[in-house]
Amino acid sequence: MLIDRDNFHLFQPLxxxxxxxxxxxxxxxxxIRRMLRGQENCEVVLGEVTAIDTQKRQIGMGAETVTYDILxxxxxxxxxxxxxxxxxxxxxxLKTLEDALAIRTRLLLCFERAETSRNPQEQARLMTVxxxxxxxxxxxxxxxxxxxxxxxLAKDFRRISPAATRIILLEAGSRILAEFPEALSRYxxxxxxxxxxxxxxxxxxxxxxAAAVQADGAEIPAGLMVWAAGVKASPLAQMLxxxxxKHGRIAAGSDLAVAGLSGxxxxxxxxxxxxxxxKPLPGLAQVAKQQGTYLGRSLAAKIETGxxxxxFAFHDRGNVAxxxxxxxxxxxxxxxxxxxxxxLLWAVVHIWLLAGLQHRVLVAIQWxxxxxxxxxGARQIMPMPGADGSARP
Amino acid sequence: MLIDRDNFHLFQPLxxxxxxxxxxxxxxxxxIRRMLRGQENCEVVLGEVTAIDTQKRQIGMGAETVTYDILxxxxxxxxxxxxxxxxxxxxxxLKTLEDALAIRTRLLLCFERAETSRNPQEQARLMTVxxxxxxxxxxxxxxxxxxxxxxxLAKDFRRISPAATRIILLEAGSRILAEFPEALSRYxxxxxxxxxxxxxxxxxxxxxxAAAVQADGAEIPAGLMVWAAGVKASPLAQMLxxxxxKHGRIAAGSDLAVAGLSGxxxxxxxxxxxxxxxKPLPGLAQVAKQQGTYLGRSLAAKIETGxxxxxFAFHDRGNVAxxxxxxxxxxxxxxxxxxxxxxLLWAVVHIWLLAGLQHRVLVAIQWxxxxxxxxxGARQIMPMPGADGSARP
Numbered sequence: 151m152l153i154d155r156d157n158f159h160l161f162q163p164l165x166x167x168x169x170x171x172x173x174x175x176x177x178x179x180x181x182i183r184r185m186l187r188g189q190e191n192c193e194v195v196l197g198e199v200t201a202i203d204t205q206k207r208q209i210g211m212g213a214e215t216v217t218y219d220i221l222x223x224x225x226x227x228x229x230x231x232x233x234x235x236x237x238x239x240x241x242x243x244l245k246t247l248e249d250a251l252a253i254r255t256r257l258l259l260c261f262e263r264a265e266t267s268r269n270p271q272e273q274a275r276l277m278t279v280x281x282x283x284x285x286x287x288x289x290x291x292x293x294x295x296x297x298x299x300x301x302x303l304a305k306d307f308r309r310i311s312p313a314a315t316r317i318i319l320l321e322a323g324s325r326i327l328a329e330f331p332e333a334l335s336r337y338x339x340x341x342x343x344x345x346x347x348x349x350x351x352x353x354x355x356x357x358x359x360a361a362a363v364q365a366d367g368a369e370i371p372a373g374l375m376v377w378a379a380g381v382k383a384s385p386l387a388q389m390l391x392x393x394x395x396k397h398g399r400i401a402a403g404s405d406l407a408v409a410g411l412s413g414x415x416x417x418x419x420x421x422x423x424x425x426x427x428x429k430p431l432p433g434l435a436q437v438a439k440q441q442g443t444y445l446g447r448s449l450a451a452k453i454e455t456g457x458x459x460x461x462f463a464f465h466d467r468g469n470v471a472x473x474x475x476x477x478x479x480x481x482x483x484x485x486x487x488x489x490x491x492x493x494l495l496w497a498v499v500h501i502w503l504l505a506g507l508q509h510r511v512l513v514a515i516q517w518x519x520x521x522x523x524x525x526x527g528a529r530q531i532m533p534m535p536g537a538d539g540s541a542r543p
Numbered sequence: 544m545l546i547d548r549d550n551f552h553l554f555q556p557l558x559x560x561x562x563x564x565x566x567x568x569x570x571x572x573x574x575i576r577r578m579l580r581g582q583e584n585c586e587v588v589l590g591e592v593t594a595i596d597t598q599k600r601q602i603g604m605g606a607e608t609v610t611y612d613i614l615x616x617x618x619x620x621x622x623x624x625x626x627x628x629x630x631x632x633x634x635x636x637l638k639t640l641e642d643a644l645a646i647r648t649r650l651l652l653c654f655e656r657a658e659t660s661r662n663p664q665e666q667a668r669l670m671t672v673x674x675x676x677x678x679x680x681x682x683x684x685x686x687x688x689x690x691x692x693x694x695x696l697a698k699d700f701r702r703i704s705p706a707a708t709r710i711i712l713l714e715a716g717s718r719i720l721a722e723f724p725e726a727l728s729r730y731x732x733x734x735x736x737x738x739x740x741x742x743x744x745x746x747x748x749x750x751x752x753a754a755a756v757q758a759d760g761a762e763i764p765a766g767l768m769v770w771a772a773g774v775k776a777s778p779l780a781q782m783l784x785x786x787x788x789k790h791g792r793i794a795a796g797s798d799l800a801v802a803g804l805s806g807x808x809x810x811x812x813x814x815x816x817x818x819x820x821x822k823p824l825p826g827l828a829q830v831a832k833q834q835g836t837y838l839g840r841s842l843a844a845k846i847e848t849g850x851x852x853x854x855f856a857f858h859d860r861g862n863v864a865x866x867x868x869x870x871x872x873x874x875x876x877x878x879x880x881x882x883x884x885x886x887l888l889w890a891v892v893h894i895w896l897l898a899g900l901q902h903r904v905l906v907a908i909q910w911x912x913x914x915x916x917x918x919x920g921a922r923q924i925m926p927m928p929g930a931d932g933s934a935r936p
Binding site: 157179180193195305307309511512515527532 | 549550567573580587607644701702904908909912921
């Protein structure tokens with residue numbers, strides 16, 4: 151039985167493209183039932199887990215209870231405002247489809263409101279975007295917003311010039327893309343500057359209010375603020391009742407079993423698994439995907455033959471971040487790529503990774519179209535729960 | 544200046560495909576700014592008109608005011624519950640993108656809830672869909688839901704069989720598709736029956752509650768009820784202060800001018816324009832589109848040369864309704880088509896009518912894909928304002 155509170159599997163690496171009107175939700179969200187259609191011994195349940203009892207081997211979903219023999223927790227990560235949850239209402243994160251649509255709505259409304267505003271100061275505020283956090287998500291989002299305003303929207307307004315939008319990327323650490331080699335961080339910062347993004351490193355956020363970010367001793371009035379600075383494990387991890395690390399993750403062994411609990415496994419972003427050198431594996435999609443394949447096979451083998459599984463070994467497929475329209479940085483450890491070749495590699499790999507042939511074809515066509523025309527079609531402003539009240543002005 | 548409360552132009556004839564998870568909102572909603580990008584003397588304003596003062600020639604949008612020389616009202620039609628507005632909360636209409644997404648969410652949640660329900664009576668209720676109104680919208684929606692449950696969802700559940708879903712189409716009049724020749728109505732009713740839709744004619748709705756429709760002296764418990772029975776002109780028509788007909792429409796002359804008001808024109812579904820025989824033109828997209836083209840040209844000619852325009856003449860392009868996967872009825876007046884040829888004609892014409900080449904290509908591919916595989920990708924359940932509270936169970 152697979153329990154999920156959504157009825158779709160979300161391909162998170164492309165969420166920023168939904169937030170910037172380049173793709174539609176259905177392009178990156180595959181119905182779970184369709185993915186498991188052929189797996190006749192697997193039941194899919196739409197529901198939210200509210201309690202776990204590892205003694206009775208039971209899971210609670212509201213009033214309902216499910217009994218298990220083996221429990222695998224793979225609920226991923228969620229936003230973390232580093233102790234400032236009150237910032238969330240002003241600066242949404244980009245972790246779910248709703249987040250992406252809320253950010254898209256706020257972004258597009260900024261330009262609509264600036265177009266009709268008669269107050270130059272208010273116009274300047276509305277046309278300032280602050281992205282907080284210089285990891286891959288923040289870099290990709292800032293680059294994609296820069297292209298949206300400088301190309302797609304450039305000729306669509308009569309009173310304002312969207313191309314003049316200020317886009318500021320704030321990074322508290324000494325450089326963006328800190329997990330990449332320094333040369334690639336430098337390259338990405340230069341590319342972003344070329345797209346018109348102001349990259350500010352060593353710049354920690356002090357406060358976020360409804361209309362401004364305070365950082366570096368100054369106040370930056372902004373129309374849209376996005377939080378891309380922190381993640382923590384899903385709250386589901388807390389329900390196990392075992393100790394978690396500072397990111398809220400459950401420690402799991404090299405067989406992904408949770409120590410001290412019988413028949414409980416954890417993987418992906420809510421688990422902390424160490425590599426053979428004792429270093430925790432990074433919170434990447436490729437780690438989670440390899441762990442899922444590994445655990446499926448090792449549990450099947452254990453049930454069928456009673457075999458003790460080989461320990462999980464992570465195979466690094468390379469780390470990538472997109473910097474605008476046809477540029478990316480890729481780190482394969484020994485080899486590093488950047489620029490157009492890196493971007494092309496990223497595009498091919500990501501289309502391949504999308505679940506479902508139809509999505510692959512549709513996304514490939516939309517990217518090719520966008521590449522040639524700079525156009526983006528998913529620009530509908532609709533009322534969203536979570537967006538500031540009503541989407542309409 | 545073009546004022547709209549949405550930032551997109553909605554292609555309403557395909558709304559039912561969004562409601563049944565076949566297309567995404569962005570496939571049928573083109574950003575207005577993009578459509579008018581090349582029209583540099585046209586300003587686009589996102590806003591809702593709240594007052595019209597034809598004496599001062601002013602339009603109010605909340606606190607803002609715009610002065611006009613010429614005013615064209617083309618705000619279309621909205622739902623009408625025929626005096627029973629309290630039914631709306633239980634049986635949504637299909638007039639806007641939000642409506643379509645709310646219906647999609649309710650429909651998909653019915654199956655999710657039926658799958659986990661242990662109460663056979665409740666399961667039967669959840670797996671009953673009632674569509675109220677047998678015009679083209681109701682017929683198209685019922686046919687598309689039938690295909691969704693019998694093909695797309697058929698193998699996706701383990702405990703319930705979506706193919707067993709009851710779909711009931713209620714028509715108060717003596718036959719569905721009343722505006723078509725009787726032979727086509729009969730054909731459509733037979734095709735729907737073949738798809739598993741129960742067509743009930745001469746069956747007026749007496750009441751709608753949270754979980755049932757009362758009609759024909761009986762109560763039909765249902766998981767989803769959709770209202771496709773009535774439309775009326777946009778409330779904007781009332782703001783002019785002139786007399787409107789029983790559908791709330793403004794009478795406009797053969798030059799589309801509103802009698803008694805200087806510089807005010809009305810067209811499309813909120814206007815009542817008579818043909819040369821004195822019969823009101825039907826509320827069809829093709830009427831509105833021809834009127835728009837006519838008025839644009841005649842106003843330009845009047846301004847440039849002062850010429851009095853020729854009266855508007857409607858050219859009937861034929862009336863069409865889709866009945867399931869590869870069948871349609873088309874009425875050209877003298878010629879009538881039905882079956883596969885009619886469907887193919889419909890598909891080609893509707894792809895052509897979609898605004899924007901990208902939409903044409905994307906929709907064509909999705910239809911071809913769906914035709915071969917029966918698959919539908921836009922099945923994401925997301926919280927919607929207006930859907931019953933939370934989308935999650």
